[in-house]
Protein backbone atom coordinates (compact mmCIF):
# COMPACT_ATOMS: atom_id res chain seq x y z
CA UNK A 251 0.00 0.00 0.00
CA UNK A 252 1.30 3.48 -0.79
CA UNK A 253 1.79 6.43 1.55
CA UNK A 254 -1.29 8.21 0.22
CA UNK A 255 -3.49 5.18 0.96
CA UNK A 256 -2.16 4.91 4.52
CA UNK A 257 -2.65 8.63 5.13
CA UNK A 258 -6.25 8.51 3.87
CA UNK A 259 -6.90 5.42 5.94
CA UNK A 260 -5.70 7.11 9.14
CA UNK A 261 -7.79 10.20 8.50
CA UNK A 262 -10.99 8.37 7.52
CA UNK A 263 -10.71 5.96 10.45
CA UNK A 264 -10.23 8.95 12.75
CA UNK A 265 -13.42 10.51 11.32
CA UNK A 266 -15.34 7.32 12.10
CA UNK A 267 -13.84 7.22 15.59
CA UNK A 268 -14.93 10.83 16.19
CA UNK A 269 -18.39 10.02 14.85
CA UNK A 270 -18.76 7.16 17.34
CA UNK A 271 -17.54 9.35 20.22
CA UNK A 272 -20.16 11.97 19.39
CA UNK A 273 -22.84 9.30 19.15
CA UNK A 274 -21.87 7.91 22.56
CA UNK A 275 -22.43 11.33 24.10
CA UNK A 276 -25.74 11.77 22.28
CA UNK A 277 -26.93 8.37 23.54
CA UNK A 278 -26.83 9.83 27.06
CA UNK A 279 -29.94 11.86 26.15
CA UNK A 280 -30.76 14.37 28.90
CA UNK A 281 -27.65 13.37 30.90
CA UNK A 282 -26.75 11.30 33.99
CA UNK A 283 -29.03 13.19 36.43
CA UNK A 284 -32.12 12.92 34.26
CA UNK A 285 -31.34 9.24 33.59
CA UNK A 286 -31.12 8.50 37.33
CA UNK A 287 -34.44 10.32 37.94
CA UNK A 288 -36.09 8.39 35.10
CA UNK A 289 -34.83 5.01 36.37
CA UNK A 290 -35.91 5.73 39.95
CA UNK A 291 -39.48 5.57 38.66
CA UNK A 292 -38.85 1.99 37.46
CA UNK A 293 -38.89 3.05 33.81
CA UNK A 294 -36.55 1.76 31.10
CA UNK A 295 -34.70 4.38 29.04
CA UNK A 296 -35.91 5.03 25.49
CA UNK A 297 -32.97 3.18 23.92
CA UNK A 298 -33.34 0.29 26.40
CA UNK A 299 -36.99 0.00 25.40
CA UNK A 300 -36.07 -0.11 21.72
CA UNK A 301 -33.31 -2.67 22.32
CA UNK A 302 -35.68 -4.89 24.26
CA UNK A 303 -38.39 -4.58 21.61
CA UNK A 304 -36.34 -5.42 18.52
CA UNK A 305 -35.26 -8.91 17.52
CA UNK A 306 -31.87 -9.87 18.92
CA UNK A 307 -29.21 -10.39 16.26
CA UNK A 308 -31.14 -8.46 13.60
CA UNK A 309 -29.94 -5.05 12.37
CA UNK A 310 -31.28 -1.75 13.68
CA UNK A 311 -31.09 1.32 11.46
CA UNK A 312 -31.27 4.48 13.51
CA UNK A 313 -32.51 7.64 11.89
CA UNK A 314 -31.91 11.18 13.13
CA UNK A 315 -29.51 10.36 15.99
CA UNK A 316 -27.86 13.76 15.38
CA UNK A 317 -31.15 15.69 15.14
CA UNK A 318 -30.91 18.82 17.27
CA UNK A 319 -27.14 18.44 17.73
CA UNK A 320 -25.79 21.87 18.67
CA UNK A 321 -29.27 23.46 18.55
CA UNK A 322 -31.28 24.98 21.44
CA UNK A 323 -28.20 25.57 23.63
CA UNK A 324 -30.11 28.26 25.57
CA UNK A 325 -32.75 25.61 26.47
CA UNK A 326 -30.19 23.03 27.57
CA UNK A 327 -30.06 21.25 24.19
CA UNK A 328 -32.23 18.55 22.66
CA UNK A 329 -30.11 15.43 21.96
CA UNK A 330 -31.53 13.28 19.15
CA UNK A 331 -34.47 15.70 19.09
CA UNK A 332 -35.69 14.03 22.30
CA UNK A 333 -36.90 10.98 20.39
CA UNK A 334 -35.27 7.76 19.19
CA UNK A 335 -36.38 6.68 15.69
CA UNK A 336 -35.37 3.95 13.33
CA UNK A 337 -36.20 0.82 11.40
CA UNK A 338 -35.94 -2.47 13.27
CA UNK A 339 -37.41 -5.97 13.28
CA UNK A 340 -40.10 -6.90 15.79
CA UNK A 341 -41.06 -10.59 15.78
CA UNK A 342 -39.47 -10.86 12.34
CA UNK A 343 -41.34 -7.86 10.85
CA UNK A 344 -39.69 -4.66 9.75
CA UNK A 345 -41.22 -1.72 11.64
CA UNK A 346 -40.57 1.96 12.18
CA UNK A 347 -40.07 2.62 15.89
CA UNK A 348 -40.57 6.07 17.46
CA UNK A 349 -39.64 6.24 21.16
CA UNK A 350 -39.76 9.50 23.18
CA UNK A 351 -36.76 10.11 25.38
CA UNK A 352 -38.28 11.50 28.58
CA UNK A 353 -34.82 12.35 29.96
CA UNK A 354 -34.89 15.30 27.53
CA UNK A 355 -37.38 17.82 29.04
CA UNK A 356 -39.92 15.09 29.88
CA UNK A 357 -40.07 14.12 26.18
CA UNK A 358 -41.50 17.54 25.23
CA UNK A 359 -41.54 18.37 21.55
CA UNK A 360 -39.02 20.87 20.20
CA UNK A 361 -39.32 22.01 16.56
CA UNK A 362 -36.73 19.41 15.51
CA UNK A 363 -38.73 16.71 17.35
CA UNK A 364 -41.69 17.42 15.11
CA UNK A 365 -39.52 17.37 12.00
CA UNK A 366 -38.00 14.04 13.04
CA UNK A 367 -41.37 12.45 13.87
CA UNK A 368 -42.75 13.61 10.55
CA UNK A 369 -39.75 12.11 8.75
CA UNK A 370 -40.20 8.80 10.59
CA UNK A 371 -43.89 8.78 9.67
CA UNK A 372 -42.96 9.64 6.07
CA UNK A 373 -40.62 6.63 6.00
CA UNK A 374 -43.44 4.45 7.33
CA UNK A 375 -45.93 5.79 4.78
CA UNK A 376 -43.63 5.55 1.75
CA UNK A 377 -42.65 2.01 2.66
CA UNK A 378 -45.95 0.96 4.23
CA UNK A 379 -44.18 -0.21 7.35
CA UNK A 380 -46.00 -0.69 10.66
CA UNK A 381 -45.18 1.96 13.28
CA UNK A 382 -44.65 1.33 16.97
CA UNK A 383 -44.75 4.43 19.19
CA UNK A 384 -43.26 4.17 22.68
CA UNK A 385 -44.79 7.33 24.09
CA UNK A 386 -43.51 9.25 27.10
CA UNK A 387 -44.06 12.92 26.29
CA UNK A 388 -45.08 16.20 27.89
CA UNK A 389 -46.43 17.50 24.55
CA UNK A 390 -45.35 20.79 23.01
CA UNK A 391 -42.16 22.34 24.43
CA UNK A 392 -43.95 25.42 25.68
CA UNK A 393 -41.18 28.06 25.42
CA UNK A 394 -40.91 27.37 21.66
CA UNK A 395 -44.62 26.87 20.95
CA UNK A 396 -44.61 29.46 18.16
CA UNK A 397 -42.10 27.35 16.19
CA UNK A 398 -43.89 24.08 16.63
CA UNK A 399 -47.61 24.41 17.17
CA UNK A 400 -49.84 25.69 14.34
CA UNK A 401 -48.14 25.43 10.95
CA UNK A 402 -48.59 22.70 8.35
CA UNK A 403 -45.36 20.90 9.17
CA UNK A 404 -45.70 21.41 12.93
CA UNK A 405 -47.01 19.21 15.71
CA UNK A 406 -50.61 18.88 14.46
CA UNK A 407 -49.41 17.18 11.29
CA UNK A 408 -48.41 14.13 13.36
CA UNK A 409 -52.01 13.36 14.33
CA UNK A 410 -53.22 14.13 10.82
CA UNK A 411 -50.68 11.52 9.68
CA UNK A 412 -51.92 9.06 12.31
CA UNK A 413 -55.35 9.29 10.71
CA UNK A 414 -54.09 9.16 7.11
CA UNK A 415 -51.83 6.20 7.86
CA UNK A 416 -54.70 4.37 9.45
CA UNK A 417 -56.78 4.85 6.31
CA UNK A 418 -53.82 3.61 4.24
CA UNK A 419 -53.89 0.37 6.21
CA UNK A 420 -50.60 1.05 8.01
CA UNK A 421 -50.47 -0.68 11.39
CA UNK A 422 -49.86 1.67 14.35
CA UNK A 423 -49.42 0.39 17.90
CA UNK A 424 -48.72 2.67 20.86
CA UNK A 425 -47.41 2.04 24.33
CA UNK A 426 -47.97 4.74 26.96
CA UNK A 427 -44.87 4.40 29.10
CA UNK A 428 -44.84 7.68 30.99
CA UNK A 429 -46.98 10.78 31.37
CA UNK A 430 -48.43 11.63 27.94
CA UNK A 431 -49.89 15.09 28.08
CA UNK A 432 -51.96 17.15 25.63
CA UNK A 433 -50.37 16.62 22.19
CA UNK A 434 -48.46 13.70 23.71
CA UNK A 435 -51.84 12.16 24.51
CA UNK A 436 -53.42 12.33 21.04
CA UNK A 437 -50.71 10.35 19.29
CA UNK A 438 -51.19 7.05 21.17
CA UNK A 439 -54.94 7.30 21.10
CA UNK A 440 -54.95 7.92 17.32
CA UNK A 441 -53.13 4.58 16.89
CA UNK A 442 -54.91 1.28 16.15
CA UNK A 443 -54.43 0.19 19.72
CA UNK A 444 -52.81 1.59 22.83
CA UNK A 445 -51.36 -0.16 25.83
CA UNK A 446 -50.41 1.50 29.10
CA UNK A 447 -47.99 0.74 31.92
CA UNK A 448 -49.49 0.71 35.42
CA UNK A 449 -48.06 3.23 37.85
CA UNK A 450 -45.88 5.11 35.35
CA UNK A 451 -48.06 5.55 32.27
CA UNK A 452 -50.78 8.19 32.20
CA UNK A 453 -52.59 9.98 29.43
CA UNK A 454 -54.67 13.15 29.61
CA UNK A 455 -55.38 16.32 27.69
CA UNK A 456 -54.44 18.52 30.65
CA UNK A 457 -52.33 17.60 33.66
CA UNK A 458 -53.26 18.29 37.27
CA UNK A 459 -51.69 21.80 37.31
CA UNK A 460 -53.69 22.96 34.30
CA UNK A 461 -56.89 21.32 35.59
CA UNK A 462 -56.48 23.19 38.88
CA UNK A 463 -55.90 26.52 37.17
CA UNK A 464 -58.63 26.00 34.55
CA UNK A 465 -61.51 24.61 36.60
CA UNK A 466 -60.20 24.58 40.16
CA UNK A 467 -60.40 20.79 40.46
CA UNK A 468 -57.86 19.08 42.72
CA UNK A 469 -56.89 15.77 41.15
CA UNK A 470 -53.65 13.84 40.86
CA UNK A 471 -52.33 12.63 37.48
CA UNK A 472 -52.93 8.95 38.27
CA UNK A 473 -56.63 9.48 39.04
CA UNK A 474 -56.91 11.81 36.08
CA UNK A 475 -55.52 9.43 33.45
CA UNK A 476 -53.52 6.53 34.90
CA UNK A 477 -53.70 2.94 33.65
CA UNK A 478 -56.70 1.92 35.75
CA UNK A 479 -58.67 5.06 34.88
CA UNK A 480 -58.05 4.76 31.14
CA UNK A 481 -58.49 0.98 30.90
CA UNK A 482 -61.38 0.51 33.30
CA UNK A 483 -63.28 3.81 33.55
CA UNK A 484 -62.84 5.72 30.29
CA UNK A 485 -62.01 2.80 27.94
CA UNK A 486 -59.44 5.06 26.23
CA UNK A 487 -56.62 2.46 26.39
CA UNK A 488 -56.82 -1.20 25.43
CA UNK A 489 -54.27 -3.15 27.47
CA UNK A 490 -52.84 -2.60 30.97
CA UNK A 491 -49.38 -3.96 31.81
CA UNK A 492 -47.52 -4.10 35.12
CA UNK A 493 -44.20 -2.80 33.77
CA UNK A 494 -42.26 -1.72 30.67
CA UNK A 495 -41.04 -5.22 29.77
CA UNK A 496 -44.52 -6.77 29.93
CA UNK A 497 -45.81 -3.95 27.76
CA UNK A 498 -43.08 -4.46 25.15
CA UNK A 499 -43.64 -8.25 25.25
CA UNK A 500 -47.27 -7.63 24.39
CA UNK A 501 -46.28 -5.57 21.32
CA UNK A 502 -43.93 -8.36 20.20
CA UNK A 503 -46.75 -10.85 20.62
CA UNK A 504 -49.18 -8.81 18.53
CA UNK A 505 -46.60 -8.12 15.82
CA UNK A 506 -45.87 -11.85 15.60
CA UNK A 507 -49.45 -12.45 14.46
CA UNK A 508 -49.65 -9.86 11.68
CA UNK A 509 -50.43 -11.34 8.26
CA UNK A 510 -48.59 -10.82 4.96
CA UNK A 511 -49.23 -8.03 2.47
CA UNK A 512 -48.57 -7.67 -1.28
CA UNK A 513 -44.94 -6.79 -2.03
CA UNK A 514 -43.38 -4.50 -4.66
CA UNK A 515 -41.33 -7.38 -6.04
CA UNK A 516 -37.80 -5.98 -6.32
CA UNK A 517 -35.35 -8.59 -7.57
CA UNK A 518 -33.16 -10.36 -5.04
CA UNK A 519 -30.80 -13.32 -5.33
CA UNK A 520 -28.56 -14.99 -2.76
CA UNK A 521 -26.41 -12.24 -1.19
CA UNK A 522 -22.65 -12.27 -1.65
CA UNK A 523 -19.96 -10.15 0.01
CA UNK A 524 -17.86 -7.86 -2.21
CA UNK A 525 -14.73 -9.65 -3.51
CA UNK A 526 -12.68 -6.52 -2.87
CA UNK A 527 -12.42 -5.58 0.81
CA UNK A 528 -14.86 -2.76 1.77
CA UNK A 529 -12.35 -1.62 4.43
CA UNK A 530 -10.14 -0.42 1.55
CA UNK A 531 -12.61 2.47 1.21
CA UNK A 532 -10.87 4.17 4.15
CA UNK A 533 -7.64 4.25 2.16
CA UNK A 534 -9.17 5.04 -1.23
CA UNK A 535 -11.25 8.05 -0.17
CA UNK A 536 -8.90 11.08 -0.17
CA UNK A 537 -8.25 13.05 2.99
CA UNK A 538 -9.58 16.24 1.44
CA UNK A 539 -12.56 16.99 -0.77
CA UNK A 540 -10.66 18.63 -3.58
CA UNK A 541 -8.52 15.64 -4.47
CA UNK A 542 -9.35 13.35 -7.37
CA UNK A 543 -9.95 9.61 -6.94
CA UNK A 544 -11.43 6.69 -8.81
CA UNK A 545 -15.10 6.24 -7.84
CA UNK A 546 -15.18 2.83 -9.52
CA UNK A 547 -12.77 1.54 -6.85
CA UNK A 548 -15.27 2.60 -4.16
CA UNK A 549 -18.22 1.10 -6.02
CA UNK A 550 -16.58 -2.28 -6.44
CA UNK A 551 -16.18 -2.44 -2.66
CA UNK A 552 -19.88 -1.89 -2.08
CA UNK A 553 -21.30 -4.36 -4.60
CA UNK A 554 -21.87 -8.11 -4.22
CA UNK A 555 -18.94 -10.05 -5.71
CA UNK A 556 -17.53 -6.63 -6.71
CA UNK A 557 -19.46 -7.05 -9.96
CA UNK A 558 -20.77 -4.07 -11.93
CA UNK A 559 -22.55 -3.95 -15.29
CA UNK A 560 -21.51 -0.50 -16.47
CA UNK A 561 -23.88 1.50 -18.69
CA UNK A 562 -22.38 3.64 -21.50
CA UNK A 563 -18.91 3.19 -20.01
CA UNK A 564 -17.20 5.39 -22.60
CA UNK A 565 -19.76 8.21 -22.68
CA UNK A 566 -20.64 10.99 -20.23
CA UNK A 567 -17.91 9.71 -17.96
CA UNK A 568 -18.20 12.26 -15.17
CA UNK A 569 -21.15 10.18 -13.94
CA UNK A 570 -20.83 6.40 -13.59
CA UNK A 571 -24.07 4.48 -14.15
CA UNK A 572 -24.68 0.77 -14.07
CA UNK A 573 -26.30 -2.24 -12.46
CA UNK A 574 -25.10 -4.39 -9.60
CA UNK A 575 -26.36 -6.05 -6.45
CA UNK A 576 -26.20 -5.17 -2.78
CA UNK A 577 -26.93 -7.98 -0.34
CA UNK A 578 -28.60 -9.76 -3.22
CA UNK A 579 -30.91 -6.84 -4.18
CA UNK A 580 -30.61 -5.51 -7.75
CA UNK A 581 -29.65 -1.81 -7.78
CA UNK A 582 -29.05 0.88 -10.38
CA UNK A 583 -26.05 2.97 -9.40
CA UNK A 584 -25.61 6.64 -10.28
CA UNK A 585 -22.26 7.92 -8.96
CA UNK A 586 -20.13 10.99 -9.57
CA UNK A 587 -16.75 10.14 -11.05
CA UNK A 588 -14.01 11.98 -9.18
CA UNK A 589 -11.02 11.60 -11.45
CA UNK A 590 -10.15 13.94 -14.29
CA UNK A 591 -11.43 12.49 -17.56
CA UNK A 592 -10.33 12.93 -21.14
CA UNK A 593 -13.50 12.30 -23.15
CA UNK A 594 -13.37 10.45 -26.47
CA UNK A 595 -13.97 13.85 -28.13
CA UNK A 596 -10.67 14.96 -26.59
CA UNK A 597 -12.30 17.25 -24.02
CA UNK A 598 -10.82 17.36 -20.49
CA UNK A 599 -13.53 17.05 -17.84
CA UNK A 600 -13.18 17.75 -14.12
CA UNK A 601 -14.14 15.00 -11.69
CA UNK A 602 -17.23 15.67 -9.59
CA UNK A 603 -18.71 18.02 -12.19
CA UNK A 604 -21.84 17.16 -14.17
CA UNK A 605 -21.48 17.90 -17.90
CA UNK A 606 -24.20 17.79 -20.56
CA UNK A 607 -23.22 14.33 -21.74
CA UNK A 608 -23.17 12.83 -18.22
CA UNK A 609 -26.55 14.40 -17.34
CA UNK A 610 -27.93 13.01 -20.58
CA UNK A 611 -26.60 9.53 -19.82
CA UNK A 612 -27.81 9.54 -16.20
CA UNK A 613 -31.30 10.62 -17.30
CA UNK A 614 -31.57 7.73 -19.73
CA UNK A 615 -30.22 5.28 -17.16
CA UNK A 616 -32.66 6.46 -14.46
CA UNK A 617 -35.53 6.04 -16.92
CA UNK A 618 -34.25 2.54 -17.70
CA UNK A 619 -34.24 1.58 -14.01
CA UNK A 620 -37.83 2.80 -13.68
CA UNK A 621 -38.80 0.72 -16.70
CA UNK A 622 -37.19 -2.37 -15.13
CA UNK A 623 -38.33 -1.81 -11.54
CA UNK A 624 -34.79 -1.53 -10.22
CA UNK A 625 -34.19 0.66 -7.11
CA UNK A 626 -31.71 3.51 -7.58
CA UNK A 627 -28.66 4.24 -5.43
CA UNK A 628 -26.98 7.65 -5.74
CA UNK A 629 -23.41 8.18 -4.54
CA UNK A 630 -22.84 11.91 -4.32
CA UNK A 631 -19.48 13.60 -4.64
CA UNK A 632 -20.50 16.51 -6.81
CA UNK A 633 -19.44 20.13 -7.01
CA UNK A 634 -22.28 21.06 -9.39
CA UNK A 635 -23.01 21.40 -13.09
CA UNK A 636 -20.33 22.68 -15.48
CA UNK A 637 -20.29 26.46 -15.86
CA UNK A 638 -18.95 28.80 -18.55
CA UNK A 639 -19.85 29.72 -22.11
CA UNK A 640 -18.93 26.36 -23.63
CA UNK A 641 -21.26 24.51 -21.22
CA UNK A 642 -24.04 27.09 -21.55
CA UNK A 643 -23.87 27.07 -25.36
CA UNK A 644 -24.03 23.28 -25.19
CA UNK A 645 -27.35 23.54 -23.32
CA UNK A 646 -26.22 22.45 -19.86
CA UNK A 647 -29.39 23.91 -18.29
CA UNK A 648 -31.71 21.73 -20.33
CA UNK A 649 -29.59 18.62 -19.81
CA UNK A 650 -29.48 19.25 -16.07
CA UNK A 651 -33.22 19.90 -16.06
CA UNK A 652 -33.74 16.60 -17.85
CA UNK A 653 -31.85 14.73 -15.13
CA UNK A 654 -33.71 16.57 -12.35
CA UNK A 655 -36.97 15.65 -14.10
CA UNK A 656 -36.11 11.94 -14.27
CA UNK A 657 -34.99 11.86 -10.62
CA UNK A 658 -38.05 13.77 -9.39
CA UNK A 659 -40.50 11.60 -11.33
CA UNK A 660 -38.87 8.24 -10.55
CA UNK A 661 -41.31 5.75 -9.12
CA UNK A 662 -38.70 3.21 -8.02
CA UNK A 663 -37.27 3.82 -4.53
CA UNK A 664 -34.16 6.00 -4.35
CA UNK A 665 -31.36 5.87 -1.77
CA UNK A 666 -28.74 8.57 -1.48
CA UNK A 667 -25.30 8.57 0.11
CA UNK A 668 -23.37 11.82 0.39
CA UNK A 669 -19.83 10.52 0.44
CA UNK A 670 -17.99 13.73 -0.48
CA UNK A 671 -19.17 17.08 -1.79
CA UNK A 672 -22.84 17.81 -2.31
CA UNK A 673 -22.92 21.27 -3.81
CA UNK A 674 -25.32 23.35 -5.86
CA UNK A 675 -27.80 21.83 -8.26
CA UNK A 676 -25.60 18.72 -8.18
CA UNK A 677 -27.26 18.00 -4.81
CA UNK A 678 -30.65 18.15 -6.52
CA UNK A 679 -29.83 16.12 -9.64
CA UNK A 680 -28.13 13.46 -7.53
CA UNK A 681 -31.26 13.00 -5.42
CA UNK A 682 -30.70 15.27 -2.43
CA UNK A 683 -33.27 15.39 0.38
CA UNK A 684 -35.71 17.49 -1.70
CA UNK A 685 -36.01 14.65 -4.23
CA UNK A 686 -37.61 12.14 -1.87
CA UNK A 687 -34.88 9.58 -1.31
CA UNK A 688 -36.39 6.83 0.82
CA UNK A 689 -33.25 7.15 2.93
CA UNK A 690 -30.35 9.59 2.74
CA UNK A 691 -27.18 9.10 4.78
CA UNK A 692 -23.86 10.93 4.80
CA UNK A 693 -20.38 9.55 5.34
CA UNK A 694 -18.24 11.50 7.83
CA UNK A 695 -16.36 12.89 4.81
CA UNK A 696 -19.48 14.64 3.44
CA UNK A 697 -19.82 18.37 2.78
CA UNK A 698 -23.23 19.82 1.97
CA UNK A 699 -23.84 23.42 0.86
CA UNK A 700 -24.92 25.57 -2.03
CA UNK A 701 -21.23 25.77 -2.95
CA UNK A 702 -17.84 25.03 -1.39
CA UNK A 703 -16.61 27.39 1.34
CA UNK A 704 -13.78 28.74 -0.82
CA UNK A 705 -15.98 29.49 -3.85
CA UNK A 706 -18.78 30.95 -1.74
CA UNK A 707 -16.37 33.19 0.14
CA UNK A 708 -14.73 34.47 -3.05
CA UNK A 709 -18.14 35.15 -4.65
CA UNK A 710 -19.55 36.88 -1.57
CA UNK A 711 -16.41 38.94 -1.01
CA UNK A 712 -16.58 40.21 -4.61
CA UNK A 713 -20.22 41.25 -4.06
CA UNK A 714 -19.51 42.83 -0.65
CA UNK A 715 -16.41 44.64 -1.92
CA UNK A 716 -18.36 46.05 -4.91
CA UNK A 717 -21.10 47.26 -2.50
CA UNK A 718 -18.62 48.93 -0.17
CA UNK A 719 -16.82 50.59 -3.09
CA UNK A 720 -20.16 51.83 -4.49
CA UNK A 721 -20.81 53.51 -1.11
CA UNK A 722 -17.41 55.17 -1.40
CA UNK A 723 -15.69 52.96 1.19
CA UNK A 724 -12.12 51.91 0.73
CA UNK A 725 -11.64 48.16 0.36
CA UNK A 726 -7.95 47.46 0.76
CA UNK A 727 -6.28 44.06 0.58
CA UNK A 728 -6.42 43.62 4.37
CA UNK A 729 -10.18 44.31 4.48
CA UNK A 730 -10.74 41.87 1.59
CA UNK A 731 -8.67 39.21 3.35
CA UNK A 732 -10.69 39.71 6.55
CA UNK A 733 -14.01 39.38 4.66
CA UNK A 734 -12.71 36.28 2.93
CA UNK A 735 -11.68 34.64 6.19
CA UNK A 736 -14.95 35.43 7.98
CA UNK A 737 -17.05 34.08 5.14
CA UNK A 738 -14.92 30.98 4.63
CA UNK A 739 -15.04 30.16 8.36
CA UNK A 740 -18.80 30.60 8.50
CA UNK A 741 -19.35 28.47 5.41
CA UNK A 742 -16.97 25.77 6.57
CA UNK A 743 -18.81 25.45 9.87
CA UNK A 744 -22.09 25.04 7.96
CA UNK A 745 -20.95 22.45 5.43
CA UNK A 746 -20.14 19.62 7.87
CA UNK A 747 -22.23 16.44 7.93
CA UNK A 748 -23.02 17.16 11.59
CA UNK A 749 -24.56 20.52 10.70
CA UNK A 750 -26.67 18.76 8.05
CA UNK A 751 -27.67 15.84 10.29
CA UNK A 752 -28.64 18.18 13.16
CA UNK A 753 -31.19 19.75 10.81
CA UNK A 754 -32.27 16.43 9.26
CA UNK A 755 -31.05 17.33 5.78
CA UNK A 756 -29.79 13.74 5.96
CA UNK A 757 -31.16 10.84 8.00
CA UNK A 758 -27.82 10.27 9.68
CA UNK A 759 -24.06 9.91 9.41
CA UNK A 760 -22.66 6.42 8.96
CA UNK A 761 -19.37 4.60 8.82
CA UNK A 762 -18.87 3.85 5.07
CA UNK A 763 -18.87 0.17 6.03
CA UNK A 764 -22.55 0.45 7.00
CA UNK A 765 -23.58 1.53 3.49
CA UNK A 766 -24.51 -1.97 2.33
CA UNK A 767 -26.66 -2.49 5.43
CA UNK A 768 -28.57 0.76 4.80
CA UNK A 769 -29.20 -0.12 1.15
CA UNK A 770 -30.34 -3.64 1.98
CA UNK A 771 -32.64 -2.63 4.84
CA UNK A 772 -33.92 0.28 2.75
CA UNK A 773 -34.85 -1.91 -0.22
CA UNK A 774 -36.38 -4.52 2.06
CA UNK A 775 -38.50 -1.73 3.56
CA UNK A 776 -39.40 -0.36 0.12
CA UNK A 777 -40.44 -3.83 -0.99
CA UNK A 778 -43.44 -3.53 1.37
CA UNK A 779 -44.92 -0.80 -0.84
CA UNK A 780 -46.07 -1.91 -4.29
CA UNK A 781 -45.40 0.71 -7.00
CA UNK A 782 -48.80 2.12 -7.83
CA UNK A 783 -47.94 5.01 -10.16
CA UNK A 784 -46.79 4.62 -13.77
CA UNK A 785 -43.44 6.23 -14.59
CA UNK A 786 -44.02 9.45 -16.53
CA UNK A 787 -41.57 12.31 -16.93
CA UNK A 788 -44.06 14.65 -18.56
CA UNK A 789 -42.30 17.06 -20.93
CA UNK A 790 -38.65 16.06 -21.09
CA UNK A 791 -36.13 18.79 -21.88
CA UNK A 792 -34.60 17.47 -25.15
Ligand SMILES: CCC(=O)SCCNC(=O)CCNC(=O)[C@H](O)C(C)(C)COP(=O)(O)OP(=O)(O)OC[C@H]1O[C@@H](n2cnc3c(N)ncnc32)[C@H](O)[C@@H]1OP(=O)(O)O
Pocket residue numbers: 354355356358387388389390391392393405429430431432433434457460
Ligand atom coordinates in the same frame (compact mmCIF):
# COMPACT_ATOMS: atom_id res chain seq x y z
C1 LIG B 1 -50.74 20.32 21.53
C2 LIG B 1 -50.77 21.12 22.80
C3 LIG B 1 -49.71 20.68 23.80
O1 LIG B 1 -49.07 19.69 23.67
S1 LIG B 1 -49.53 21.71 25.12
C4 LIG B 1 -48.38 20.89 26.14
C5 LIG B 1 -48.87 20.92 27.52
N1 LIG B 1 -48.02 20.10 28.34
C6 LIG B 1 -48.05 20.12 29.66
O2 LIG B 1 -48.78 20.86 30.25
C7 LIG B 1 -47.10 19.20 30.36
C8 LIG B 1 -46.34 19.88 31.46
N2 LIG B 1 -45.42 18.95 32.10
C9 LIG B 1 -45.78 18.15 33.12
O3 LIG B 1 -46.91 18.14 33.58
C10 LIG B 1 -44.70 17.29 33.69
O4 LIG B 1 -43.47 17.75 33.22
C11 LIG B 1 -44.84 15.79 33.33
C12 LIG B 1 -45.09 15.59 31.84
C13 LIG B 1 -46.00 15.19 34.14
C14 LIG B 1 -43.53 15.04 33.69
O5 LIG B 1 -43.20 15.27 35.01
P1 LIG B 1 -41.74 14.89 35.57
O6 LIG B 1 -41.38 13.54 35.08
O7 LIG B 1 -41.75 15.11 37.02
O8 LIG B 1 -40.75 15.89 34.86
P2 LIG B 1 -40.55 17.44 35.17
O9 LIG B 1 -41.85 18.10 35.38
O10 LIG B 1 -39.51 17.59 36.23
O11 LIG B 1 -39.96 17.93 33.77
C15 LIG B 1 -38.61 17.70 33.36
C16 LIG B 1 -38.14 18.96 32.66
O12 LIG B 1 -38.96 19.14 31.48
C17 LIG B 1 -39.57 20.42 31.51
N3 LIG B 1 -40.90 20.31 30.87
C18 LIG B 1 -41.84 19.41 31.11
N4 LIG B 1 -42.87 19.58 30.30
C19 LIG B 1 -42.56 20.63 29.52
C20 LIG B 1 -43.23 21.30 28.44
N5 LIG B 1 -44.39 20.87 27.96
N6 LIG B 1 -42.62 22.35 27.89
C21 LIG B 1 -41.44 22.77 28.33
N7 LIG B 1 -40.75 22.17 29.32
C22 LIG B 1 -41.31 21.11 29.90
C23 LIG B 1 -39.65 20.78 32.99
O13 LIG B 1 -39.74 22.15 33.16
C24 LIG B 1 -38.32 20.21 33.47
O14 LIG B 1 -37.28 21.09 33.05
P3 LIG B 1 -35.93 21.27 33.91
O15 LIG B 1 -35.29 19.92 33.92
O16 LIG B 1 -36.38 21.69 35.28
O17 LIG B 1 -35.16 22.30 33.16
